[in-house]
Amino acid sequence: MEKFETLNALVCPLDRSNVDTDAIIPKQYLKSVKRTGFGPNLFDDWRYLDPGEPGMDHGQRRVNPDFVLNQPRYAGAQILLARKNFGCGSSREHAVWALSNHGFRVVIAPSFADIFFNNSFKNGLLPLILDEAIVDQLFHEAEATPGYRLTVDLQAQTVVTPSGASFPFQVDPFRRHCLLNGLDDIGLTLQHGEDIRAYETRRRTEAPWLF
Amino acid sequence: MTAKTLYDKLWDAHVVRTEEDGTALLYIDRHLVHEVTSPQAFEGLRLAGRKPWRSHSVVAVPDHNVPTRDRDQGIADPVSRTQVETLQQNVRHFGLTFFPMGDIRQGIVHVIGPEQGATLPGMTVVCGDSHTSTHGAFGALAMGIGTSEVEHVLATQCLLQKKMKSMLISVDGQVGPGVTAKDIVLAIIGEIGTAGGTGHAIEFGGDAIRALSMEGRMTVCNMAIEAGARAGMVAVDDTTIDYVKGRPFAPKGAYWHQAVAAWRELHSDPDARFDRVVHIDAAGIEPQVTWGTSPEMVLPVSGKVPNPDAVTDEVKANGMRRALEYMGLTAGMPVSDITVDKIFIGSCTNARLEDIRAAAEVVKGRRVAGNVKLALVVPGSGLVKQQAEAEGLDRIFLDAGFEWREPGCSMCLAMNADRLEPGERCASTSNRNFESRQGLGGRTHLVSPAMAAAAAVTGRFVDVRELN
Numbered sequence: 001m002e003k004f005e006t007l008n009a010l011v012c013p014l015d016r017s018n019v020d021t022d023a024i025i026p027k028q029y030l031k032s033v034k035r036t037g038f039g040p041n042l043f044d045d046w047r048y049l050d051p052g053e054p055g056m057d058h059g060q061r062r063v064n065p066d067f068v069l070n071q072p073r074y075a076g077a078q079i080l081l082a083r084k085n086f087g088c089g090s091s092r093e094h095a096v097w098a099l100s101n102h103g104f105r106v107v108i109a110p111s112f113a114d115i116f117f118n119n120s121f122k123n124g125l126l127p128l129i130l131d132e133a134i135v136d137q138l139f140h141e142a143e144a145t146p147g148y149r150l151t152v153d154l155q156a157q158t159v160v161t162p163s164g165a166s167f168p169f170q171v172d173p174f175r176r177h178c179l180l181n182g183l184d185d186i187g188l189t190l191q192h193g194e195d196i197r198a199y200e201t202r203r204r205t206e207a208p209w210l211f
Numbered sequence: 212m213t214a215k216t217l218y219d220k221l222w223d224a225h226v227v228r229t230e231e232d233g234t235a236l237l238y239i240d241r242h243l244v245h246e247v248t249s250p251q252a253f254e255g256l257r258l259a260g261r262k263p264w265r266s267h268s269v270v271a272v273p274d275h276n277v278p279t280r281d282r283d284q285g286i287a288d289p290v291s292r293t294q295v296e297t298l299q300q301n302v303r304h305f306g307l308t309f310f311p312m313g314d315i316r317q318g319i320v321h322v323i324g325p326e327q328g329a330t331l332p333g334m335t336v337v338c339g340d341s342h343t344s345t346h347g348a349f350g351a352l353a354m355g356i357g358t359s360e361v362e363h364v365l366a367t368q369c370l371l372q373k374k375m376k377s378m379l380i381s382v383d384g385q386v387g388p389g390v391t392a393k394d395i396v397l398a399i400i401g402e403i404g405t406a407g408g409t410g411h412a413i414e415f416g417g418d419a420i421r422a423l424s425m426e427g428r429m430t431v432c433n434m435a436i437e438a439g440a441r442a443g444m445v446a447v448d449d450t451t452i453d454y455v456k457g458r459p460f461a462p463k464g465a466y467w468h469q470a471v472a473a474w475r476e477l478h479s480d481p482d483a484r485f486d487r488v489v490h491i492d493a494a495g496i497e498p499q500v501t502w503g504t505s506p507e508m509v510l511p512v513s514g515k516v517p518n519p520d521a522v523t524d525e526v527k528a529n530g531m532r533r534a535l536e537y538m539g540l541t542a543g544m545p546v547s548d549i550t551v552d553k554i555f556i557g558s559c560t561n562a563r564l565e566d567i568r569a570a571a572e573v574v575k576g577r578r579v580a581g582n583v584k585l586a587l588v589v590p591g592s593g594l595v596k597q598q599a600e601a602e603g604l605d606r607i608f609l610d611a612g613f614e615w616r617e618p619g620c621s622m623c624l625a626m627n628a629d630r631l632e633p634g635e636r637c638a639s640t641s642n643r644n645f646e647s648r649q650g651l652g653g654r655t656h657l658v659s660p661a662m663a664a665a666a667a668v669t670g671r672f673v674d675v676r677e678l679n
Contacts, residue, residue, distance in 0.1 A: 020645045023645065033254070090340075119358075174371075196367065209462035
């Protein structure tokens with residue numbers, strides 16, 4: 001997994017609440033057996049005016065000029081700003097892969113759906129929670145200021161605006177540690193293989209029908 | 212001893228170790244696998260030279276991509292076919308239990324787990340699918356996981372997780388006749404919202420939940436995720452134990468008695484404390500119909516489409532406006548004036564025998580209305596289909612003008628050929644009414660099987676209780 005330390009990047013404001021994972025990556029693209037290649041289909045139904053299918057040349061499709069991701073001023077944005085309950089719905093990790101493949105490293109929102117939130121950390125995408133009022137302020141600033149960038153410092157756990165305002169954010173120490181060091185969960189867990197085997201031995205006595 | 216919630220008991224029984232910050236290694240008893248969220252996990256396993264920790268814990272089935280007719284011709288879409296074949300190769304390579312297309316036991320993963328007794332009370336159950344919450348109906352801790360976690364569970368038999376908060380939703384009293392589990396859970400979501408359960412494990416309790424069959428409890432727990440909760444659960448009672456008894460994967464002989472004694476403890480202690488408690492009056496619940504593009508946008512069938520101008524929260528009002536436009540509805544319109552183009556009776560929410568029976572009861576002796584272009588019944592599994600046919604239910608649907616299909620996820624998410632065309636409006640027994648969920652530009656109204664059947668025969672939403 002790619003490490004995450006600090007990021008200074010352009011912000012793309014997506015002014016919607018309850019953005020679901022069906023919207024982030026529509027079902028037809030879930031048929032892929034790979035983890036990559038989802039970037040062109042991020043927000044496919046909102047981003048293009050014609051229906052999309054896997055295998056198409058997405059560069060040839062009609063883009064929706066009104067959709068925020070297609071506006072030239074947000075090209076190259078790595079921070080997505082959204083409203084509450086971002087990532088609700090299906091457990092598809094493809095939603096996180098699509099955001100990452102497109103180039104996003106951070107999503108800032110007042111709240112996230114649990115499974116999406118969890119999936120993000122496994123892929124080096126930081127889901128960052130700020131108060132609704134602060135998110136609202138960031139929306140106003142980002143929309144009013146072309147080239148609006150934020151600095152996200154995971155070590156210091158702060159989001160800093162161009163004017164120097166700094167907002168602290170919370171993140172689980174374990175998840176922060178894994179992100180800062182780009183650690184693979186599975187390798188870490190397997191270090192506790194003895195504990196898992198000991199649990200199984202005990203459980204086999206308590207609940208033998210499970211084995 | 213401190214009083215424990217059901218969630219506390221399930222959690223405590225599965226903690227392998229806990230880190231300083233509270234992150235626990237949670238042991239997983241049952242891992243259900245389908246074709247969409249597993250290929251990258253198996254590939255990761257192979258690339259790292261790892262093997263499944265306990266292959267015996269895995270049950271795999273294709274469901275999302277499978278066609279619901281002409282199965283003898285295989286899967287026409289080459290991309291879908293590749294995904295199903297990839298699952299087949301992976302289960303063969305790693306030696307996992309598998310119910311392929313054509314096996315009578317094949318079906319929607321959340322229907323076949325309980326049907327086979329692969330889901331048992333007291334278990335931790337995971338699957339790379341958000342509707343894994345369904346299995347919580349058995350007094351199990353069941354959660355949807357992402358593909359990285361699928362790989363993690365395959366490799367380690369554990370999940371890294373922090374304990375969630377607990378919520379009790381008590382549905383007090385009894386629902387009236389014609390009001391089903393689906394109406395209960397839609398009413399709950401309408402009450403607490405789609406983020407109401409975020410960060411929580413929900414226990415559904417109260418007399419109205421106790422009175423439900425296992426099928427009904429599964430419907431309620433299935434949609435815990437639509438209320439934002441990764442896990443929903445119901446305490447074990449005789450209904451649970453009677454359902455599990457004799458199923459192929461259920462314990463037998465002495466183990467059965469030992470298991471039942473342990474399962475009897477799977478309820479919240481009387482003094483257990485929840486982080487949040489919500490009471491819902493069952494008697495006040497009417498048959499429900501969603502009007503918008505989020506499951507919380509729901510109304511009783513006697514209701515009228517709401518007006519965003521009456522809402523002060525600007526973000527919410529804008530969401531409502533967008534939903535009204537997408538759904539092609541106007542504020543103030545009675546729900547009963549909404550006509551439908553297609554009917555879908557199926558999905559992990561409502562494709563069990565009880566659901567099919569409830570729909571058949573309404574359809575019997577009637578015809579699908581002239582304005583309905585397609586009415587589908589997609590049983591949840593081969594065994595549900597077989598039993599329904601033994602009861603003659605397929606004839607009732609076919610005689611009325613419905614199509615009777617093979618089991619799978621089908622038009623719930625339209626990964627196979629079953630889908631809505633742009634602008635088409637569907638009465639659906641599934642769980643999500645998101646934009647384009649059932650096909651690009653399709654308009655979904657979530658309802659119970661009886662309400663979907665009533666919409667099929669009248670061509671619009673009517674209160675099934677008033678259908679003579």
